[in-house]
Amino acid sequence: MGGAVPRIAARDVCVTYRVLNVPDYNIKRSTIKYLARRRTRPTSIRALDHVDLQLGPGDRLGLVGANGAGKTTLLSVLAGTLPVTSGDVARQGRVLPLLGGGAAGLDPELSGTENILGLGLLLGQTPEQMRTLMPAISEFSGLGERLASPVYTYSTGMSARLRFAIITSLRPDILVMDEGIGSADAAFTAAAATRLHDFLASAGILVLASHSEALLRAHCTRAAWLDAGRLQALGDLDTVLAAYRADHRSSSPAAHRPSSTTTSVPRTGSRLAKPPPDEPPVGSPRRTASLALIGGIPLAGTEPLRALLRASPQCRLAPGIPTGSADHRTGLPDMLGYVEQSLSELTYRGLDARRRSDANIAVLRALILGGDPSWSIDSPSEDRILAADSPRCEALWPTFHGLGMTHRMALIYVLPDPLRAFRAQVTAGWLPATGIAAFRASWQRSLEMAARACALEPAVLVFQPERAGEAGYVRKWAAAANELGLGLPTSTTPNEQQSTGDAWADDPSAGPSAEEVRSTLSDLAGLVIRVAGYDPVTPPLAAAQHEVARLPGSGQLALAPGPPGG
Amino acid sequence: MPYAPTQAGWRRAGAYAWRDLREGASGWRIWFHLAMRAMSNQYRRTVLGPWWITVQMAIFTCGLSVVWGWILQADLGEFLPYVALGVISFGLASGLVESGARAFTGAGVAICSSTLPLSTYVLRGVAEQVLQFLHNIVLYLPIAIAFAIPLTPSALWAVPALVLIVAFGAGAGLWLGPLVSRWRDLGPLVAAVMRLMFFFTPIFWQESSLSAAQRTALSSWNPFAYMVNAMRGPLLGEGLDWPALAGTAAAAVVSLAAGVIVFTRSRSRIPLWV
Numbered sequence: 046m047g048g049a050v051p052r053i054a055a056r057d058v059c060v061t062y063r064v065l066n067v068p069d070y071n072i073k074r075s076t077i078k079y080l081a082r083r084r085t086r087p088t089s090i091r092a093l094d095h096v097d098l099q100l101g102p103g104d105r106l107g108l109v110g111a112n113g114a115g116k117t118t119l120l121s122v123l124a125g126t127l128p129v130t131s132g133d134v135a136r137q138g139r140v141l142p143l144l145g146g147g148a149a150g151l152d153p154e155l156s157g158t159e160n161i162l163g164l165g166l167l168l169g170q171t172p173e174q175m176r177t178l179m180p181a182i183s184e185f186s187g188l189g190e191r192l193a194s195p196v197y198t199y200s201t202g203m204s205a206r207l208r209f210a211i212i213t214s215l216r217p218d219i220l221v222m223d224e225g226i227g228s229a230d231a232a233f234t235a236a237a238a239t240r241l242h243d244f245l246a247s248a249g250i251l252v253l254a255s256h257s258e259a260l261l262r263a264h265c266t267r268a269a270w271l272d273a274g275r276l277q278a279l280g281d282l283d284t285v286l287a288a289y290r291a292d293h294r295s296s297s298p299a300a301h302r303p304s305s306t307t308t309s310v311p312r313t314g315s316r317l318a319k320p321p322p323d324e325p326p327v328g329s330p331r332r333t334a335s336l337a338l339i340g341g342i343p344l345a346g347t348e349p350l351r352a353l354l355r356a357s358p359q360c361r362l363a364p365g366i367p368t369g370s371a372d373h374r375t376g377l378p379d380m381l382g383y384v385e386q387s388l389s390e391l392t393y394r395g396l397d398a399r400r401r402s403d404a405n406i407a408v409l410r411a412l413i414l415g416g417d418p419s420w421s422i423d424s425p426s427e428d429r430i431l432a433a434d435s436p437r438c439e440a441l442w443p444t445f446h447g448l449g450m451t452h453r454m455a456l457i458y459v460l461p462d463p464l465r466a467f468r469a470q471v472t473a474g475w476l477p478a479t480g481i482a483a484f485r486a487s488w489q490r491s492l493e494m495a496a497r498a499c500a501l502e503p504a505v506l507v508f509q510p511e512r513a514g515e516a517g518y519v520r521k522w523a524a525a526a527n528e529l530g531l532g533l534p535t536s537t538t539p540n541e542q543q544s545t546g547d548a549w550a551d552d553p554s555a556g557p558s559a560e561e562v563r564s565t566l567s568d569l570a571g572l573v574i575r576v577a578g579y580d581p582v583t584p585p586l587a588a589a590q591h592e593v594a595r596l597p598g599s600g601q602l603a604l605a606p607g608p609p610g611g
Numbered sequence: 612m613p614y615a616p617t618q619a620g621w622r623r624a625g626a627y628a629w630r631d632l633r634e635g636a637s638g639w640r641i642w643f644h645l646a647m648r649a650m651s652n653q654y655r656r657t658v659l660g661p662w663w664i665t666v667q668m669a670i671f672t673c674g675l676s677v678v679w680g681w682i683l684q685a686d687l688g689e690f691l692p693y694v695a696l697g698v699i700s701f702g703l704a705s706g707l708v709e710s711g712a713r714a715f716t717g718a719g720v721a722i723c724s725s726t727l728p729l730s731t732y733v734l735r736g737v738a739e740q741v742l743q744f745l746h747n748i749v750l751y752l753p754i755a756i757a758f759a760i761p762l763t764p765s766a767l768w769a770v771p772a773l774v775l776i777v778a779f780g781a782g783a784g785l786w787l788g789p790l791v792s793r794w795r796d797l798g799p800l801v802a803a804v805m806r807l808m809f810f811f812t813p814i815f816w817q818e819s820s821l822s823a824a825q826r827t828a829l830s831s832w833n834p835f836a837y838m839v840n841a842m843r844g845p846l847l848g849e850g851l852d853w854p855a856l857a858g859t860a861a862a863a864v865v866s867l868a869a870g871v872i873v874f875t876r877s878r879s880r881i882p883l884w885v
Contacts, residue, residue: 125726126723126724126726127723127882128617128879128880129614129616129617130616130617131616131618132616133616136613142725150724152648152652154652155648162644163644163645166640166644166645166720167641167727168725169726172640384660475854
């Protein structure tokens with residue numbers, strides 16, 4: 046313990062990373078560049094932008110912000126492990142950082158005991174001090190005899206426990222941490238929480254960056270919201286969290302971010318001047334927005350995509366289906382192959398298979414290769430599509446948000462008629478050709494997917510109803526949602542429920558009226574774009590524009606924020 | 612240990628760098644422990660442990676002396692101590708340079724997760740090399756006995772030589788370490804040059820056998836030649852080699868000066884480079 050009253054004051058702190066591209070590390074290239082007087086201006090990322098922050102005894106600050114907003118940079122700067130570019134950080138008291146993944150700072154070759162000694166030394170303790178702390182650390186870590194075995198034999202959770210035990214037992218005045226203890230088990234998490242509370246009771250300062258509201262609420266009283274390196278809000282935890290949540294759910298200001306593909310740090314103007322959340326979702330002042338596509342079948346749904354992109358050049362589309370691959374384009378050959386294969390099986394109204402297939406492939410190429418490289422369409426295996434359900438998309442949302450996506454868009458596409466859907470799915474090998482049971486299953490699945498996608502409260506809903514009648518489709522969709530317990534608004538009546546068993550014999554007259562459908566959909570999303578089944582006479586672009594034109598006060602595609610609250 | 616803002620001027624950066632060096636030096640327990648740990652890690656689960664350093668050196672020097680002694684038709688009784696002490700001295704100097712080059716690149720995780728003075732990592736490397744040297748110099752005793760080298764007080768002139776070589780090495784860590792962490796290609800280059808220097812330095816050949824022109828070409832510009840001579844001469848009972856010691860001192864001064872300048876300039880950027 047330093048004995049001094051802990052304080053930390055960051056004044057006008059800027060941190061700019063010069064992104065050293067790998068070629069810049071190479072002497073040959075940098076010399077050639079230098080000699081050729083072709084020194085490219087190095088890319089810089091302003092990770093912290095004039096940040097001022099004062100913390101005194103007992104302050105517990107939670108940091109929130111999208112990925113890449115500068116949280117970790119701020120933590121490192123406060124901890125003193127990273128130099129500032131300009132500005133000044135004054136610290137009083139002993140600052141210990143607890144940053145990075147579970148085992149960061151531990152030597153995997155050494156035993157737990159040796160690591161206690163080693164990490165202690167790295168943090169400025171003498172060997173004697175560490176030896177006296179040893180029993181307490183060993184007990185708190187709960188590792189017992191495992192402390193004698195090398196750290197590489199530990200699980201991630203065990204390493205995290207050891208590190209947490211070491212660092213907190215050094216009695217810091219100021220503890221700067223991220224979510225590194227996330228991998229520990231429930232018992233240790235509870236013990237860690239107790240220890241943090243003890244620490245806080247002794248008027249230490251805690252700075253904790255986390256995406257988990259539960260964690261922040263458990264330990265913090267104040268919060269700071271970082272966006273693109275700027276301190277957007279600083280104050281009471283609830284207020285800041287509410288503002289942050291409201292922002293990342295919906296709006297982007299009129300001062301919209303450039304759709305740059307080179308910088309990973311999204312830049313926006315001040316979002317604090319955002320409109321009140323009770324603003325009506327449709328017909329509100331025009332906004333530009335980036336879209337994250339969630340859910341849906343990225344198949345023949347390229348028409349609505351294309352329509353959207355054409356109608357609004359500001360639209361950026363994020364992948365709807367999570368892809369595990371680092372190369373965003375690996376899914377492309379599969380996708381194109383699939384489209385080719387499936388479309389050659391289908392005959393569309395007014396177009397032969399070959400022409401239609403070419404058209405689709407051209408669109409895909411344009412979208413994937415010519416478009417924003419930060420999104421992709423993955424191979425449309427059914428597993429993956431079903432994996433794009435609510436929890437998974439919910440988990441992905443921060444990532445999309447980090448890419449600069451401010452709105453969610455659900456794309457619901459159902460193949461033009463059920464029989465065709467069945468054939469396409471069998472052809473693609475999604476389903477075995479075992480008759481109508483499989484067909485029922487597939488139909489049910491597409492309904493479920495639509496329902497799940499809508500449960501994510503997209504700001505924009507693009508859907509292409511089956512030709513048999515949009516009313517019947519929406520009715521089944523709502524019923525599927527209720528079966529899933531998603532609690533979507535539904536206009537299902539007892540009379541209509543009788544007919545849900547007969548999923549493909551649609552009688553448009555039995556469903557809700559077109560107005561009812563429209564209002565149901567409007568409840569689900571801020572903007573609904575209905576794209577009629579592919580129709581060479583009325584191309585989708587025109588269809589989309591037609592829909593948009595129906596919205597009050599809009600001459601071009603204008604996107605409204607999603608439903609408030611929820 | 613805070614960093615100066617990367618945009619800070621010389622004065623401010625200098626104050627921070629000076630404080631870093633001071634605190635780094637006074638935290639000797641930390642880097643000494645780190646060096647000990649690295650050494651024992653390397654020979655973990657071997658029977659001999661760090662004594663392998665001694666054994667490896669014995670095998671290498673004996674082999675080298677026997678083969679080259681035979682080729683050059685030298686008297687083994689003179690040649691073996693000459694080569695052995697030459698290899699040991701050169702090993703210290705070159706080891707210091709190479710570990711100095713790795714000082715920061717090899718400690719990326721520690722630099723990013725702790726607030727130790729950065730000079731700690733340089734001093735850790737120096738301590739490691741000195742420990743290694745102490746394991747090697749043990750061979751001096753059996754060699755002196757076996758080849759009847761008189762153990763006179765003048766052998767103690769090797770101690771100032773050792774101090775100066777270590778100072779040279781610490782300086783090298785301070786200037787080479789940051790440069791290598793910024794330009795990664797320098798690392799392999801340093802290793803290659805040091806391998807070449809082994810042949811440019813009078814280790815298994817004698818300066819007395821060279822013509823004046825050859826001596827100018829090979830060893831008069833070569834700081835490692837001075838260092839090896841300054842260390843080996845006294846140990847072989849030849850007394851103090853003044854010119855060699857002066858050359859070593861000059862190398863140490865230049866290296867330390869370069870070290871302080873480069874370290875001051877680059878200190879707050881090192882965490883961004885590693």
